[in-house]
Amino acid sequence: MRIEAATAFALEDLAVFDTPHLRQVIGNVSGAVPPALVGRAFASDELREPWELAGLAERIERALAPDERAAFARARRGLVPADERASARRAVLERLFWELTYWKTPDEYERLTAGEQVHLGALDVAHVDGAVVLDAGAGSGRVTLPLARRARTVYAMDPAPPLLNLLDRKVARAGLRNVEILRGNFGHVPLPDDSVDAVIACSAFGAHEARGGRRGLDELQRVTRPGGRIVIMWPEDPGWFMRRGFAYAVLPGHITTTFPSMEEARAVAERFYGEAALRHLDATRRPELPFHVLGVKPPRDLCWLTVRK
Ligand SMILES: C[S@@+](CC[C@H](N)C(=O)[O-])C[C@H]1O[C@@H](n2cnc3c(N)ncnc32)[C@H](O)[C@@H]1O
Incomplete structure (x- = not known):
């Protein structure tokens, strides 16, 4: 990620999250932002603290579960030196960069994924033809739309309503009638037992809780x-899945990011990819970015498990 999260977003932007999401992203579980760190970021700046920030801090405090609320409140009301508060603010924004992107600037995420194609051979591995499939962590539908063209029914689940709204519009524009959009998360999937033939999660599910x-x-x-x-x-982290009985494969074929114009490619590179990507665009004058330039493995590997009960 090129731009510093602290310059892309401000602490006030946490206001975009609703109560269930604040509770999901701030917490003591792995992968969430520790409540004490958020508390230090919101520590009072004596009398200069803008009232909106105080109001937001109150809302966060009310949203958290009791233990987490206590840790947040203690840190927020403690004496936090200005440099420590500034570094806590940077750390919070850095850790919430993607969540803020999904909730505050979903169009930027859509721009990124419009160019960043993923290998769809995974749909064959999931046996999606004519099946009922859950796209878990569907986002704005990079996989949902191609999936819906093959499956009987697709449940597209995500915790971020702004991305789901984008997805809803894309599904309607494509004239697809077999996609049901659900708000939910990996901890609570709003579907009954044994209700789907397959689950697909692209760039969403990970080892952290x-x-x-x-x-x-x-x-x-x-x-x-x-x-x-x-x-x-x-x-x-394929190893995490393999230790839990999943198989791992890298699908064959070349895959790259391709944007509709140089302007789009540059805008995405500036926001998400960094200097090396910009230099590559300038050198090639084509709106294409190979994954090795981005320093990311190409999106053509997958882990899969056949469920036994
Ligand atoms: C990198 S995006 C990928 C979205 C989409 N699958 C794609 O390939 O474009 C990660 C997605 O995971 C969702 N997500 C994050 N935490 C989640 C959780 N605990 N449960 C379900 N989805 C989650 C985010 O809201 C976001 O839409």
């Missing part, structure tokens, strides 16, 4: 019928 973890995996297994498959596309 806030990104699914052990509990999220149990939940994905609960909703998948026996013999159905869970497919994790572009996993960050």
